[in-house]
Amino acid sequence: MGSRTSIPLNDEELSSLCEETKFSHSQLRDLYGRFLELSKDGEFIKRSDMIRLSDLKSNPLGSRIVDAFFKDSCSDDESMDFTQFVKAAAVFKPQRKHTSESALNSADSKLRFIFNIYDLDGDEIISQDEMLSLLKMMVGTSVDAEKLSQIADRAVLDGDDDKDGVIGFEDFKKAVSHIDASKLISIRVLD
Numbered sequence: 001m002g003s004r005t006s007i008p009l010n011d012e013e014l015s016s017l018c019e020e021t022k023f024s025h026s027q028l029r030d031l032y033g034r035f036l037e038l039s040k041d042g043e044f045i046k047r048s049d050m051i052r053l054s055d056l057k058s059n060p061l062g063s064r065i066v067d068a069f070f071k072d073s074c075s076d077d078e079s080m081d082f083t084q085f086v087k088a089a090a091v092f093k094p095q096r097k098h099t100s101e102s103a104l105n106s107a108d109s110k111l112r113f114i115f116n117i118y119d120l121d122g123d124e125i126i127s128q129d130e131m132l133s134l135l136k137m138m139v140g141t142s143v144d145a146e147k148l149s150q151i152a153d154r155a156v157l158d159g160d161d162d163k164d165g166v167i168g169f170e171d172f173k174k175a176v177s178h179i180d181a182s183k184l185i186s187i188r189v190l191d
Contacts, residue, residue: 007028007032007082008082009082009083013023013083014028017083017086017087018158019105020087020090021093021105022090022093022103022104022105023086023091023093025091028086031086032082033178035082035085036067038050038052038053039163040114043081044079044080044081045078045079045080046078047066047067047070047078048080050066050069050070051063051066054073056111058063059138059139060138060140061117061134061138063119064117064120064134064137065117065188067116067117068113068114068117069113070088071116071122076113080164086102087104090103090104090105091104091105091110091113092105092108095107104129105158107181108173108181109174110181111169111172111173111181112169114176114181115169115172116174117134118130118131118134118167120133120134124168124169125166125167125168126156126159126166126167126168126172127156127165127166128152128153128156128165128166130150130156131152132148132152133169134149135148135152137150157171158175159171159175161174161175
């Protein structure tokens with residue numbers, strides 16, 4: 001898939017990227033091969049390129065995952081270069097026992113990524129309307145609208161630790177604190 005592909009970064013940039021993302025040189029070459037497969041011009045990938053990943057095509061939240069992938073990774077929110085792509089992909093890298101809290105693949109980074117999937121309008125909160133919209137994306141028409149609304153209401157009520165009527169990031173972290181964040185997200189970017 002491109003394990004022999006030359007990455008257009010100098011040795012210092014490559015070493016810095018390895019250090020920041022914890023990907024090996026070999027993994028970066030594989031990611032560059034994947035980047036080239038997704039990119040139409042070899043320099044940037046766009047949202048529409050990302051949705052071609054098989055794991056995302058079949059996921060009812062695929063477009064939300066792509067939105068979250070692009071949210072903090074690039075300045076124009078529409079395209080990213082290889083370095084931005086690698087930094088964004090690092091959130092999916094499994095954690096090691098001693099992963100620092102500032103690492104791109106830390107539990108906090110993984111939870112932030114998941115939170116961004118739920119935060120449809122990017123206002124740093126998850127409202128009942130956003131929860132309802134996501135539930136509709138996930139289940140389609142298999143559950144009636146009234147039941148979905150009840151589920152959304154209950155989810156926000158249960159997740160709203162500070163009782164302000166919405167779920168902020170700190171509320172979200174508390175609500176999922178019993179779950180191993182490293183096992184919540186996985187996209188095979190290297191397959």
